[in-house]
Amino acid sequence: MKAPFEELATLDRLIHEPARLALLTALTSCESADFLYLQRLTGLSKGNLSSHLSKLEEVGFVTVEKQFKGKTPLTRIAVTDKGREAVEQHWQQLEQLRSKAKHWVPQGTE
Amino acid sequence: MSEQQLQRIQFVTTYYDWLQGLRFVPFGLVQLGFAAWLALPRPEGVDVKARMGAAMLVMLGGMLLATALYALVGAYYRRRFGVVRRSATTHQRMQKALMGSTVVGLVVGLVTAWLRKATDFTEPPLTGFLLLSGLAMVWYWDWSGRVARHYLGVAAGFVLLGVLQAVDASPVYALLRTLPFTSDSHGAAVTLTGSWGAAVVIMGLLDHRLLARTLGHEPEPEPDSAPEEVPE
Numbered sequence: 001m002k003a004p005f006e007e008l009a010t011l012d013r014l015i016h017e018p019a020r021l022a023l024l025t026a027l028t029s030c031e032s033a034d035f036l037y038l039q040r041l042t043g044l045s046k047g048n049l050s051s052h053l054s055k056l057e058e059v060g061f062v063t064v065e066k067q068f069k070g071k072t073p074l075t076r077i078a079v080t081d082k083g084r085e086a087v088e089q090h091w092q093q094l095e096q097l098r099s100k101a102k103h104w105v106p107q108g109t110e
Numbered sequence: 111m112s113e114q115q116l117q118r119i120q121f122v123t124t125y126y127d128w129l130q131g132l133r134f135v136p137f138g139l140v141q142l143g144f145a146a147w148l149a150l151p152r153p154e155g156v157d158v159k160a161r162m163g164a165a166m167l168v169m170l171g172g173m174l175l176a177t178a179l180y181a182l183v184g185a186y187y188r189r190r191f192g193v194v195r196r197s198a199t200t201h202q203r204m205q206k207a208l209m210g211s212t213v214v215g216l217v218v219g220l221v222t223a224w225l226r227k228a229t230d231f232t233e234p235p236l237t238g239f240l241l242l243s244g245l246a247m248v249w250y251w252d253w254s255g256r257v258a259r260h261y262l263g264v265a266a267g268f269v270l271l272g273v274l275q276a277v278d279a280s281p282v283y284a285l286l287r288t289l290p291f292t293s294d295s296h297g298a299a300v301t302l303t304g305s306w307g308a309a310v311v312i313m314g315l316l317d318h319r320l321l322a323r324t325l326g327h328e329p330e331p332e333p334d335s336a337p338e339e340v341p342e
Binding site for chain 1: 193329
């Protein structure tokens with residue numbers, strides 16, 4: 001049996017990266033959020049937030065919709081069904097790992 | 111990123127509209143103002159109905175002003191923290207909770223009015239109302255995901271006030287008797303209106319603090335060159 005910390009390596013790093021995990025956690029809690037909200041949540045610069053969102057958009061986890069409200073640009077981001085499923089799966093995996101870690105006894109100490 | 115932080119993100123995003131606490135503070139202040147007015151002694155020779163009518167008009171004006179401020183402060187939140195569209199599920203849950211609270215409020219009001227007519231009690235059952243208010247706050251904390259601990263603090267405040275009222279040691283009554291310009295003839299109404307007004311103000315300020323802490327990250331300065339490589 002693998003030690004729990006070894007299984008940590010099997011976690012999807014695309015989701016587990018702290019900024020992206022915060023973004024996906026927020027997006028799965030609503031229908032959509034705008035760019036400013038996600039920026040205030042993560043504290044990332046516009047460029048870095050755009051890069052993270054592009055990565056999530058590439059794999060089909062989020063959709064990015066750009067509109068104009070009058071002359072003001074408005075970017076709305078929403079999680080897709082695929083993204084929602086992936087986040088749920090990730091949480092389940094983390095939960096399993098946590099429960100395993102609680103009961104794990106290092107070899108040779110039994 | 112800790113589980114607690116993620117829970118807070120979930121909570122703030124789900125109830126973003128309701129956590130814009132500064133929008134609700136004016137409503138609490140109007141209620142506190144009404145409680146203060148109720149605490150003033152009734153001047154002799156003044157028509158009670160006309161006095162009550164004038165107070166109601168002032169309160170209505172206050173509520174209209176609070177509603178205008180609600181919209182204005184909403185614009186501040188949109189500009190400062192952005193916009194979130196709530197999901198259909200959350201919307202339904204919120205509507206149900208609002209409907210449920212309104213129905214409970216109406217039933218309690220009607221039962222009180224009926225009791226007042228059918229029996230000879232003159233004062234509303236204040237201890238019961240305060241304990242019920244405390245229970246309502248605990249329910250709200252539980253319903254909203256058990257994240258905002260300050261709801262429990264407000265609930266404890268209501269329960270404490272209820273218990274003190276039951277043992278005839280209400281600080282509100284004591285204050286009304288001590289101050290030279292107040293009377294305890296409407297002590298129950300002052301306690302109930304004042305405690306709810308204070309609860310709305312306190313919760314509004316603490317909700318705002320929670321929201322501002324969660325969304326308070328000033329964006330990193332833009333680098334001169336291309337954005338740094340984000341981890342895969």
